[in-house]
Amino acid sequence: MKPLLIGGQWIETAQAVPNVNPSDTKDIIDHYAQGGRAEAQAAVRAAADAAPGWAHSTPQERHDLLARVAADLMARAEEIGTLLSREEGKIRAEGIAEATRAARIFDFFAGEALRAGGELLPSVRPDIEVAITHEPVGPVALITPWNFPIAIPAWKTAPALAFGNPVILKPAELVPGCAWVLAEVLQNAGCPPGVFNLVMGEGSVVGAALLAAPEVKAVSFTGSVPTGQRIAAASVPMNRKVQLEMGGKNPLVVLDDADLERATDVALDGAFFSTGQRCTASSRIIVTEGIHGRFVELLAEKVRGLKVGPALDPASQIGPVVDRTQLDQDLRYIDIARREGGNLRAGGNMVRCATPGYFLAPTLISDTDPAMTINREEVFGPVASVIRVRDYEEALHVANDTPFGLSAGICTTSLKHAQHFRRHAQAGMVFVNLPTAGVDYHVPFGGTKGSSFGPREQGAHARAFYTQVKTSYVFGG
Ligand code: NAD
Numbered sequence: 001m002k003p004l005l006i007g008g009q010w011i012e013t014a015q016a017v018p019n020v021n022p023s024d025t026k027d028i029i030d031h032y033a034q035g036g037r038a039e040a041q042a043a044v045r046a047a048a049d050a051a052p053g054w055a056h057s058t059p060q061e062r063h064d065l066l067a068r069v070a071a072d073l074m075a076r077a078e079e080i081g082t083l084l085s086r087e088e089g090k091i092r093a094e095g096i097a098e099a100t101r102a103a104r105i106f107d108f109f110a111g112e113a114l115r116a117g118g119e120l121l122p123s124v125r126p127d128i129e130v131a132i133t134h135e136p137v138g139p140v141a142l143i144t145p146w147n148f149p150i151a152i153p154a155w156k157t158a159p160a161l162a163f164g165n166p167v168i169l170k171p172a173e174l175v176p177g178c179a180w181v182l183a184e185v186l187q188n189a190g191c192p193p194g195v196f197n198l199v200m201g202e203g204s205v206v207g208a209a210l211l212a213a214p215e216v217k218a219v220s221f222t223g224s225v226p227t228g229q230r231i232a233a234a235s236v237p238m239n240r241k242v243q244l245e246m247g248g249k250n251p252l253v254v255l256d257d258a259d260l261e262r263a264t265d266v267a268l269d270g271a272f273f274s275t276g277q278r279c280t281a282s283s284r285i286i287v288t289e290g291i292h293g294r295f296v297e298l299l300a301e302k303v304r305g306l307k308v309g310p311a312l313d314p315a316s317q318i319g320p321v322v323d324r325t326q327l328d329q330d331l332r333y334i335d336i337a338r339r340e341g342g343n344l345r346a347g348g349n350m351v352r353c354a355t356p357g358y359f360l361a362p363t364l365i366s367d368t369d370p371a372m373t374i375n376r377e378e379v380f381g382p383v384a385s386v387i388r389v390r391d392y393e394e395a396l397h398v399a400n401d402t403p404f405g406l407s408a409g410i411c412t413t414s415l416k417h418a419q420h421f422r423r424h425a426q427a428g429m430v431f432v433n434l435p436t437a438g439v440d441y442h443v444p445f446g447g448t449k450g451s452s453f454g455p456r457e458q459g460a461h462a463r464a465f466y467t468q469v470k471t472s473y474v475f476g477g
Helices: 037-055 059-075 077-088 092-114 151-162 176-188 203-212 225-238 260-276 289-304 324-339 392-400 415-424 460-466
Strands: 004-006 009-011 016-021 024-033 119-122 128-136 140-143 167-170 196-198 218-222 241-245 250-254 282-288 343-346 363-368 383-389 407-411 429-432 467-475
Touching: 004 037, 016 077, 016 176, 024 077, 024 176, 037 128, 037 167, 037 196, 037 203, 059 077, 059 092, 059 151, 059 176, 077 092, 077 176, 092 151, 092 460, 140 151, 140 203, 151 167, 151 176, 151 218, 151 460, 167 176, 167 203, 176 196, 203 225, 218 225, 218 460, 225 241, 250 260, 250 392, 260 282, 260 289, 260 383, 260 407, 282 289, 282 392, 289 343, 289 363, 289 383, 324 363, 324 383, 383 392, 392 415, 407 415, 415 429, 460 467
Parallel strands: 140 167, 140 218, 167 196, 218 241, 250 282, 250 407, 282 383, 363 383, 407 429
Antiparallel strands: 004 009, 004 196, 016 024, 119 128, 128 467, 343 363
């Protein structure tokens, strides 16, 4: 059994759950301890006990810990990437890239720990100086989804620790493996007891217990909209900081003047890589009428050419869907789209492979309109729809016609339209002639409207969430 990590101790539990490989459901990766309310509370106490010491640790100590973690993650990137692909289903190259990214995130925040400065201003009054400093918030709970099993835990844990906060990580039920390796790496790197705690278990039990604990001063969450709303509702009465990254229904606009080859590659990558299970995936492809026919034809051909197969098979380009529930959801949305009048241009069917897994052919549905269910609700699978529009103005209107606002893209050779879109797309991240998914780790990540709440994640902007500001006035006359 892979145990929990609480207060620097590995803790086994009465119950352990199997981690099943979605590429081969006969393959059980390992069994993972299942924490309950008591374990969540013990982790909160351990974090609270460790908080003063970690808050007063030196920038050098924090830097050195994070740098050791970065080096170990980098050295183990192939092993972690392989585990990631085995438990989540993205292909091995994507798994290794994600593990490498996690290492780079820790490396970046090792540097941020050294740069944790403030500001010194003259007061508007004589002989007074004003100092603005950034102090740790206290114990933070990190609640993460299954689709980026190492990158998301890394991009929350690294800044939390860099800015002096102890962590309780609650990973998604489907992917305990990568979170467990992260705990092991932190432990091996000499993380002080209680500064990093790992509690696997159910969201409704462990997550709820973390939310009920007043010692938890901040919650950073990535996942679905309903869970995010529950977390916000539980946290506001406690004056607790909340950061929510939730769903998307991200548009990719393709204009008549786009480079057809590039636009179809951008759509293919944005919609289907990582099995389309990215919050930033291009799920609505909005195409102007002059290029629509040629674009759909070529994209459908490229989609049909994608090789679906087991995540660890080097020939696979698209791995399985993460589990049965997600697969059923994908198939249900495909069915609804067809019944509402969509035209199936590629996929829609299961793919048979040598091993039993959740293999779904990447699916492209054309002739949809913005009001259809497929264009309103997040599917979270290898499924994209095409909406035909007259011109750029209509494309922009349709792109913004969604409660979400995470990421938006445009393919065009017109500087005028690219610039206009950059300014007017209602999204936290905009991409020009690039897939809507695939971001850098050193710049802010996050959305607008219904997709996100609270300060941005990643890059130097991450400090806003993981610190609180103190303004000090000193008379020195
Ligand atoms: P989810 O909301 O079901 O679960 C996310 C996490 O919340 C899990 O760890 C889960 O155990 C926990 N949880 C569930 N119920 C809880 C409760 N009552 N209290 C506390 N915690 C609880 O989401 P998921 O299915 O794991 O992930 C898919 C969703 O995540 C999609 O909607 C996707 O768009 C979103 N996502 C968003 C981003 C982003 O940055 N915007 C990134 C990745 C995924």
